[in-house]
Amino acid sequence: MAVYTEVTDDDLSRLIASYDLGALLSYKGIAEGVENTNYVVHTSKGTFILTLYERRVDTADLPFFLGLLEHLNKRGISCPLPVRNRAGEVLTEISGRTAAFVNFLEGVWPRRPQASHCAAVGRALAELHLAGESYTAERPNALSLEGWHALFDRFAPRADEVSKGLGTLINYELAYLDRAWPKTLPSGVIHADLFPDNVFFIGDKLSGLIDFYFACNDAWAYDLAICLNAWCFEPDFSFNATKSRALIAAYQSLRPLTAAEYAAFPVLARGAALRFLLTRAHDWLHTDPNALVKPHDPLAYVRRLRFHQEVKSAAEYGLETTS
Incomplete structure (x- = not known):
């Protein structure tokens, strides 16, 4: 609680x-x-x-x-x-x-998201990005590439207590992202934490977005990659391409991705998976076992990360080629 x-x-x-x-x-x-x-x-x-x-x-x-x-x-x-x-x-x-x-916003969050929920979220995310363009205040993303290194440093000696080989995996991924992370994608305000429990529905209609306390300025396509990780994997960690296509198509109906965003999307998806792997692993190791809040399982994001590492093209996520 x-x-x-x-x-x-x-x-x-x-x-x-x-x-x-x-x-x-x-x-x-x-x-x-x-x-x-x-x-x-x-x-x-x-x-x-x-x-x-x-x-x-x-x-x-x-x-x-x-x-x-x-x-x-x-x-x-x-x-x-x-x-x-x-x-x-x-x-x-x-x-x-x-x-x-x-x-107070009415609605409930979907415990078993369907493709229709993913489409609604994709559209809502694009609406949020467009509406936030005119917001003049700025907040850097403390949980982007530089922050990931700092966060890992706080638990690196104990990483293998979470899962054998986790430290090696994270070190490999950080080194890769240091080389590959895009720096000049279209950006603005992002939600940065739009998981199913932060989206309310009344019936099939999206009724509200909540929990903006990770909001910051960063690449919009990175925010879409966070949503893909949160909404498009099944409880057995398999990737659901139908949900992904619904999410991305609805987003692009309002804000089509640029060619640079399309090319960078597999890297962004890897980065999004690593971001939540790091915060969950940190909390797993540092939360008092008697605390009222149970930390999220970091291994769910190990599975996601390994999936993204095998992706060769944004087309595998259901993204259509942009001009």
């Missing part, structure tokens, strides 16, 4: 009084998520999410994240909208943590 910081009734009632949210009716911790503490809060004026930012989140980045949510909402993207208090501020404090309220 991802509730690291407890909130009392009295403290929450006092906090709500500084907003135009009505009276507190009830609240409950949200079990999902690993980065922050989240509560669903019911008041006499509606339902809201209260997020308490834990120590892994740099509070200096919060204006970028929350400003991005406001920017995207104004441009028709269905994502959480920060709630400003009576003083016009989006950031507040409770239980010793910086915090913020956002509106």
Whole structure:
């Protein structure tokens, strides 16, 4: 359960009084998520999410994240909208943590994504990229190539505790990506973490995107590669080409990839797999076994990475050749 910081009734009632949210009716911790503490809060004026930012989140980045949510909402993207208090501020404090309220989005995330879900996500990702073009604030991606080296350095001596040979695999892949990683692809704001549990649906219709706390500036096609890794592999780790084609075709219906993005896509897919392998392996080794949050299995991304290492062309992912 991802509730690291407890909130009392009295403290929450006092906090709500500084907003135009009505009276507190009830609240409950949200079990999902690993980065922050989240509560669903019911008041006499509606339902809201209260997020308490834990120590892994740099509070200096919060204006970028929350400003991005406001920017995207104004441009028709269905994502959480920060709630400003009576003083016009989006950031507040409770239980010793910086915090913020956002509106509640209806929907559930798909436990068994189908090709139709992948198509909806592809289109939504393109819409997000296009809407974010006019967002002027910038945040470098701390979890790109340079950051991967730094992260691996933190657990390299213990990598084989996760899986025999993992350290050798990561060293090989980092050396390859140092040579092959593209530097000049079209870029802008990316979500960087658009996994199925961050996308809500009502029936077959996508109803919202959440959890923008890895958002940053990077290559748009890299964000698409992250989605491919997250949405287009089955529980047995086999690649689902039908889902991949649906995801990519829907994305390209709004923002066709350039020839350079097409050529670089297999490298981007490898990099996306390595990024999540590294963070999961790090957390696997550094999470207290008694912690309430269970770390994700890093070996799921070893399997993905090995698949991408065998790919010779973007066509194998279902990308159509661009001019």
